[in-house]
Every structure is written in structure tokens, then in C-alpha cells.
Amino acid sequence: MTQTLGVALLGTGRMAHVYGPKINAHPGLKLEVIYNPRMSSAQKAVAQYGGRPLDDLDIVLADASVDAVVIATPTDTHLDYIEKVAQAGKPIYCEKPLDQTLERVDQAMAALHAHPVPFMLGFNRRFDPDNKALRDAVQNGEIGQINMLMSWSREPAPPPIEYVRVSGGYFVDATIHDIDLLCWIAGERPVEVSACGSCMFDPQIGAEGDFDLTMTTLKMPSGALLHINNSRACAYGFDQRLEAFGDKGMVQTVNHRDDNLVRWDKQRTAAREPLKHFFLERYDQSFYQALDEFHSAIIAGRAPSSSAQDGRAALAIALACARSAREGRAISPDY
Incomplete structure (x- = not known):
């Protein structure tokens, strides 16, 4: 019989609406509480996913039915919640990134050191079945031997400018996913990064000093080269592909479609249906698998596989990429 953990879900925004259904779908997790300092927001989420609404975090953390906490709140709140939940002795699953600065990430890690609890950072793309199969093939x-590892990650359309202004910049907001994924596959972290960026889709993004089109190269200690190309817009949907090239061969992942048939006739020579629209559809299963890893690690008494240290490293690399793009030179990450 699967051991059940009672879960408190902190937040009621977009990512909380991703995790709510996944918690309910997992046989080892039970959604006990949904927290938001605005009770009306908590009540609306409870009406959709169940549990009890609470607007007092102290009451949430004192609740004996709450065995673990999922933090799905805005990034700038993560540090405060990590400190309070760790002090309460509850295991933590936290949506990425830990924060947007290394200083605040280090504060969060200090809290986890002072109050050791199981902690997992939500780099969900590690748990996508295709990505995991590619890593297994490499491992x-x-x-x-890996010579090159490449990632294509292109979004359907630019986000609202209000989001861009608080995102931390394209490298910290989006490229960080690819950075973590490729370093996880390669089993090493770069000694040097080179990146460049442009703005070709949304002038408002450029006016904010950010990019909507980037290319990044990571040079690894082994000599392998990792390449990431990101775009805030893509006419044909959410383009998500990986390629690992080595001295004995190559493995690739392909885009997901609702219809994978390849049709050949007078009008068509390949599947023409749109790609999965965005990350909520393309990576739907990965969020469930990430929570499953969190549950399994707690029950087994081991550390979850996506750690705070992984989050710090990915942020350090992303910040080095942003600096490289600004300064037009290679940068060594500040690990």
C-alpha cells in the first residue's frame, strides 16, 4: 500500500493550478490545505481541487495533517516560505527558480542547512519521459563520449510585458530550464559560457533591456560543447527538442503532436498539425513525475534528485549567460 503524505499547497496562481490536479492524481499525496494570504483566492482554489482554505501560514505549518509543503508562489516569495517551512520541519517541494539572485539563494540554502528537511526544486523537465530516455541512453x-549536446526551446508567443519586467531576464526565466537539463544529462557543469541575444519579436521586451531571441554555448570540463537556442516566439507552436551527439552515434527527442501520423499525398509530405501549444500541455506528465520523485524520496528517506545546489548552479550559469550577452565575451560562472 502506498504511504500517503498530506500536502499543503502554497499559492493559487498559474503554477498552483498545475500542481493541484497532479497532487490529487497521485495515490501517495493528499491535498489537505491550500494557502493564500487572501482567503477568497484560497477558497476559489479549494472549490476546484479540494482541501481546506487557510490564510494564516502559522496555522498551516502547525497542522498535524500537513506532512509536506509545495511552494507554488511568485519567485520573490520563495525565500520567506522556505525559511518558515524549514523551521517547521516540513519537507519542501519548491517551484523553480529558488530566487533570481545568488545572495537570496544562499540565504535559502542557509535556512535548509540550519533546519535540514527534504527539499526538491521543481526542474520538471528532468522528469519528462523523452528527456529521461535520452539521458539514460547517454548514461x-x-x-x-558526448561531443555535443543541443537544445531547441522556442515558445509560441512572447509573454505579457508585465511578466517580462519581473521575470529576471530571459536567461534566468527560460534558459535556466535548458541549462539545468543539459548539465544533468551531461553530468558536468560548464567552466565557461558564451551567449548573445537579440530582440526581433516584441519591441517592448527590447525596451526593457531584455531579449526575445538568444543563443548560448556552454564549454564543459570534458571539452564537450553544449548549445541552447531560445526564442520567445515560434510560428508553429512550442518547439522542444534535444540532440546528444557522441563519438559512437547520436540520440534525439522530437516534438509532441496531438496527431503523430505522417501523411503523404498531393498536399502533404509530413505531419502538419500544430505542436503542443505550451509547457502546460507539452510537459504535463513531467509535473506528475516530479511530484512522484518528491513523494518517493520522502518515503525512502533519501534526498530528492533535484536539489537546492542544482538550483544555485543553474542560476549561476544563467546569470553568467546574461552577463556574457551584455558584455560580448565569455564568462566563467560564479559557483
């Missing part, structure tokens, strides 16, 4: 030696 099993199918392509020999």
Missing part, C-alpha cells in the same frame, strides 16, 4: 554509453 548507458549508447553514443560513446
Whole structure:
């Protein structure tokens, strides 16, 4: 029988609406509480997903039915919640990133050191079945030694400018996913990064000093080169692909479609249906698998596989990429 953990979900925004259904779908998790300092927001979420609405975090953390906490609140609140939840002795699953600055990430890690609890950072793309299969192929030696590892990650359309202004910049907001994923696959972290950026889709993004089109190269200690290309817009949908190239071969992931048939006739020579629209659809299963890893680690008494240290490293690399793009030179990350 699966051991059940009672969960408190902090937040009622977009990511909370991702995790609410996944918690309910997992046989080892039970949604006990949804917290928001605005009770009306908590009540609306409870009406959708169940549990009890609470607007007092102290009451949430004192609740004996709450065995673990999922933090799905805005990034600038993560530090405060991590400090309070860790002090209460509850295991934590936190949506990425930990924060947008290394100083605040270090404060969060200090809190976790002072109050050791199981902690997992929500780098969900590690848990996508296709991405995991590619990593397994690499780790099993199918392509020999990695020479190049490449990621294409292009979004359907630019986000609202209000989001861009608080996102931390394109590298910290979006490229960080690719950084973590590729370093996880490669099993090492870069000694040097080179990045460049442009703004070709939304002039408002450029006016904020940010990019909507970037290319990034990570140079690894082994000599392998990792390439990431990101775009805030893509006419044909949410383009998500990986390629690992080694001295014995290559493995790739392909985009997901609702219809994967390849049709050949007078009008068509390939599947023409749109790609999965955005991350909520494309990576739907990965959020469930990430929570499953969190549950399994707590029950087994081991550390979850996506750690605070992983989050700090990915942020350090992303910040180095942003600096490289601004300064037009290679940068060594501040680990």
C-alpha cells in the first residue's frame, strides 16, 4: 500500500493550478490545505481541487495533517516560505527558480542547512519521459563520449510585458530550464559560457533591456560543447527538442503532436498539425513525475534528485549567460 503524505499547497496562481490536479492524481499525496494570504483566492482554489482554505501560514505549518509543503508562489516569495517551512520541519517541494539572485539563494540554502528537511526544486523537465530516455541512453554509453549536446526551446508567443519586467531576464526565466537539463544529462557543469541575444519579436521586451531571441554555448570540463537556442516566439507552436551527439552515434527527442501520423499525398509530405501549444500541455506528465520523485524520496528517506545546489548552479550559469550577452565575451560562472 502506498504511504500517503498530506500536502499543503502554497499559492493559487498559474503554477498552483498545475500542481493541484497532479497532487490529487497521485495515490501517495493528499491535498489537505491550500494557502493564500487572501482567503477568497484560497477558497476559489479549494472549490476546484479540494482541501481546506487557510490564510494564516502559522496555522498551516502547525497542522498535524500537513506532512509536506509545495511552494507554488511568485519567485520573490520563495525565500520567506522556505525559511518558515524549514523551521517547521516540513519537507519542501519548491517551484523553480529558488530566487533570481545568488545572495537570496544562499540565504535559502542557509535556512535548509540550519533546519535540514527534504527539499526538491521543481526542474520538471528532468522528469519528462523523452528527456529521461535520452539521458539514460547517454548514461548507458549508447553514443560513446558526448561531443555535443543541443537544445531547441522556442515558445509560441512572447509573454505579457508585465511578466517580462519581473521575470529576471530571459536567461534566468527560460534558459535556466535548458541549462539545468543539459548539465544533468551531461553530468558536468560548464567552466565557461558564451551567449548573445537579440530582440526581433516584441519591441517592448527590447525596451526593457531584455531579449526575445538568444543563443548560448556552454564549454564543459570534458571539452564537450553544449548549445541552447531560445526564442520567445515560434510560428508553429512550442518547439522542444534535444540532440546528444557522441563519438559512437547520436540520440534525439522530437516534438509532441496531438496527431503523430505522417501523411503523404498531393498536399502533404509530413505531419502538419500544430505542436503542443505550451509547457502546460507539452510537459504535463513531467509535473506528475516530479511530484512522484518528491513523494518517493520522502518515503525512502533519501534526498530528492533535484536539489537546492542544482538550483544555485543553474542560476549561476544563467546569470553568467546574461552577463556574457551584455558584455560580448565569455564568462566563467560564479559557483
